[in-house]
Amino acid sequence: MTSDHRIGPIALPDSRARRVLESLLEGSGITLNGDAPWDPQIYNPDFCNRLLRQGSLGLGESYMDGWWECEHLDELARRLVQHGLGGHARPPSDRLMYRLQAGLMNLQSKARAYMVGEAHYDLGNDLFERMLDPTMCYSCGYWKEADSLHEAQLAKLELACRKLELQPGMRVLDIGCGWGSFAQYATLHHGVSVTGITISREQAALARQRCSGLPVEIQLEDYRDIEGCFDRIVSIGMFEHVGHRNYRAYFETIARVLADDGLFLLHTIGSNNSNITVDPWIDRYIFPNGVLPSARQVADASEDLLLMEDWQNFGPDYDTTLMAWLMNFEHFWSELAERYSERTHRMFRYYLSVCAGAFRARDLQLWQVVFSRDRVYRYDAPR
Structure with a gap:
């Protein structure tokens, strides 16, 4: 069911669901049908009931269905996260079911590994070419000295190369190479x-x-099928698809194919805690079976296999990157509208905005971690 935005936001019925929702929002600065640019404008009377029943999934799906609008989705998301409402992303029964499923099944097994490619990365190269910069990097840029998305992505690639101490003639493995940005x-x-x-x-x-x-x-x-020996290994924006049951196997693979004097750079989004959970809307519509690692999980999985040499966090840069992608996506949407539905348009707008808000709230991090076997590593390039 969709709603007609021409009639404007509706007067919400006085219901238990509305009162519960308003109580949860108290102190967040968010008002249903309020005047602030981050206040949601509601177009369907069942919005409150749906949100309480379905949590994050209901919030995202109802936006895709046109049940509500918001001028600044990113700021709405930031306020929701900073207000501590992330724990309400899943209803209690769904949280229990996911924990049981994740505990009993390997959701990122080899048989399931290609699901995220088919669901998201294979959606259409024309869409990603317009959303991303000319490097086609689909990961966080490095904005320390950058004034544009393209400069930030080039700076990120150069930062990774310098940390890896690349020399002509070296053989490099790129795990999760995307559209070839780092390789090129x-x-x-x-x-x-x-x-x-x-x-x-x-x-x-x-x-x-x-x-x-x-x-x-x-x-x-x-990645589990890799053979050979490589002087350097890089993995940018792929570890989020590995899953906690496979972290050790992932690092065992790295250790198996990395030369004795080699270096490995891991570039990944990180979680502030080690809870095994995912946002249900992101899981269904954007990155099926994705899960974010914690610092402890990275350290535990690599222990006794590799030496951790350097750890850098530039998570706030992902907020800037996502907002730049959103600007590109909206600017070029007219060129995509004939092939993609308005529901896809709203899905990507919601995805990019709420992720930017989560990074702005410091709920998510972006790490670059350098590992070696047992060599002396003295990386001193400027950051």
Whole structure:
């Protein structure tokens, strides 16, 4: 069911669901049908009931259905998170069911590894080409000295290359290579050869095209099947799909294929705690089976396999990156509207905005972690 926005927001019925919701929002600065740019404007009388029944899933789906609008979704999300309402993302029965499922099943097994590629990354290269910058980096940029999204993504790629101490002739493995952004950059600017792996057919096809003529090999492959020996390994924005049951196997794979004097750089979104949970709307519509690691989980999984040499957090930069993607997406939507539905339009607007808000609230982090075997590592490049 959708709603007609031409009639404007409705007067919400006086119901138990409305009173409970308003009580939860008390002190957050958020008012239903309020005047602030982050206040949701409600167009369907069942909004409050749906939100209390379904939590985050109901909030996101009702936005996709046109049940409510908000001028600044990112600020709404920030206030919800900082007010501590993240714990209401799932109704209690759903939280219990997910914990049981995650405890009994490997939700990120090899058999399920390609699900996120099919659901999200294969959605359409034309969409991502318009949303992202020319590097086609689909991960956090580094904004310390950048004035644009493109500068921030180039700075991120160079930061990773310098931390890895790349030298001409080195053989590099890129786990989760996306559309070939790191492979293209590292070969052109540092003279290395790169083997990139991805679980997305659309990414693999475009990455091969973008890296044509360069010493780059792109493979459609799961990380658990990697063979060979590499001087350097990089993984940018892929670890979020590995899952807690597979963290140890992931680092065992790194240790197995990394040269004795090699370095490994892990670039990942991180969680502030080790709870095994996911946002149900993100899980259903954006990144199926994704889960964010905690610092403790990264440390435990790599213990006795690799030495942790350096850990940098630039999580606030993801807020800026996501808002830049949102600006691109909205600017070029007219070129995409014939192929993609308005529901997809609202899905991406909601996804980019609420994620930006979560990073702004410091509920999510962005880590770059450098590992070695047993070499002396003295990274001193400026950050």
